[in-house]
Amino acid sequence: MSTKDPIESALDWLNDGHKVAIATVIKTWGSAPRKAGSQLAVRDDGLMVGSVSGGCVEGDVVSNALDIIGTSKVKLIQYGITNDQAWEVGLACGGDIKIRIESLENNG
């Protein structure tokens, strides 16, 4: 009854013929909401399972994931604290996180 493992969702989606990317928190500084290792699986239609923050950067991670989905590419993104610029993507909690997004391959 626990929330679904992003890896399990990713495999199910690939088996259903979807393209999939996985985002992983690889480094955190300060009071980051999710610890390193936390993962978010993203499907080609934008559906997501898991999390990489408290909801602060997921939207941006999904759009970056969709950019590379199906390309066998990796993207590294760093998010810091939101500054005064309104609506800039960032972490309200004052932490910094580095995220690696990997597009999964539908073979094997």
Place this chain on the structure above:
Amino acid sequence: MDKKVLENILNLKKEKISFCLVSKANSTNTSIVTLKESSKSELNESIVQALKEDKLILVEKNNEEWIINPHNPPPKLIIVGAVHVAQSLAIIAQNLNFEVIIIDPREAFAEQERFPDNRVICAWPDDAFNDLELDSRTAVITLTHEPNLDDIALERSIASECFYIGALGSKKTHKKRIDRFLEKGFNDKDISKINGPVGLPINAQNPGEIAISIMAEIISSLRNQKYQIEELRENWKNR
């Protein structure tokens, strides 16, 4: 990563085997390294460290950045006493990815239907514990209020490596429990391993709230201990 790697990850998780996902930061190449195989890897030291601390680490090697993402088996929660609090506790622990096992020799309580998602063992704790590994990732909680049931489980837990032991009961009940254990020859250090009255003091009023208070205390113990790598290796060997 491709489907094969994802399938292997899920299989290792199902088999409760410790492993790391080792990837280069800037390429899609990810390999799975189990604790058993890690000694052959150039990154062995970091792999063992990541598993031990249960924490992802980044390593620079040959001018490349490597990501070492550890996956340890889920912690285990053994509940003695298939009572009402146990039902709430099982749901919460399950949601936190604990493997939950419920023990009670009383058939009316140890009813599988009362715990649809968990393993229920209808047996005395002494017999049930013979088939369970009480390792450093195991928590034991006794909820029966029956000294002859709870005490056996507590004695076995004190002698084990488990990271948390809790016993439900008021201060008065716990005082009596301490006296019984002193009489049995246990010392203060042994007895202090038992958390009683159990749970964080949130003034819980009903089974669901008591379960939350207990679970909070278990998490607090879990997050303040390190995984014991040698023990994980032993478990692997015994497979």
